Amino acid sequence: xxxxxxxxxxxxxxxxxxxxxxxxxxxxxxxxxxxxxxxxxxxxxxxxxxxxxxxxxxxxxxxxxxxxxxxxxxxxxxxxxxxxxxxxxxxxxxxxxxxxxxxxxxxxxxxxxxxxxxxxxxxxxxxxxxxxxxxxxxxxxxxxxxxxxxxxx
Ligand SMILES: [Zn+2]
Numbered sequence: 001x002x003x004x005x006x007x008x009x010x011x012x013x014x015x016x017x018x019x020x021x022x023x024x025x026x027x028x029x030x031x032x033x034x035x036x037x038x039x040x041x042x043x044x045x046x047x048x049x050x051x052x053x054x055x056x057x058x059x060x061x062x063x064x065x066x067x068x069x070x071x072x073x074x075x076x077x078x079x080x081x082x083x084x085x086x087x088x089x090x091x092x093x094x095x096x097x098x099x100x101x102x103x104x105x106x107x108x109x110x111x112x113x114x115x116x117x118x119x120x121x122x123x124x125x126x127x128x129x130x131x132x133x134x135x136x137x138x139x140x141x142x143x144x145x146x147x148x149x150x151x152x153x
Pocket of ligand 1 (some may be wrong): 008010011012038039040041042043
C-alpha cells in the first residue's frame with residue numbers, strides 16, 4: 001500500500017491510500033482520477049446544495065428530522081426526483097401497451113408524486129438512500145395493483 005498526498009479539484013489536500021503493485025507506475029492513473037474529484041466534505045456539501053435546489057425548484061415540502069438528517073435526505077430526494085420523472089416518461093410511453101390505459105398511468109404517476117411531495121420524514125429517504133426512485137416506482141405499481149385488484153391478486 002502506498003500513501004499519496006493529492007490536491008482535489010476543490011483545492012483541498014487529501015491523503016489517499018492505493019493498494020496493489022506499482023511496478024509499472026499503475027498508481028499514477030488512480031492518483032490522477034482522484035485528483036479530478038472534490039474531497040468528501042466538498043462533495044457532500046455539493047450534494048446537499050443540489051438537494052436543497054431540487055426542493056426549491058420543485059417546491060417540495062420541507063423535511064423533518066435533525067439538521068444533518070434533513071440535509072442528507074434532501075440530497076437523496078434531489079437525486080430521486082429526476083429518476084421518478086424518467087419513470088413517469090416511461091409509463092406515459094407505455095400507454096396502450098398490454099392494456100395499460102391512461103387512467104392506470106395516472107394512478108401510478110399520482111402515487112409516485114404523492115411520495116415525492118408527501119414523504120416528509122427524513123428517515124424514510126435515508127432508509128431508501130440506495131433505492132429511493134425504485135421504492136417510489138414500486139409504491140406506484142402497488143397503488144395500481146390495488147385499483148386493478150381491489151380484493152388482492
Ligand atoms: Zn474540498
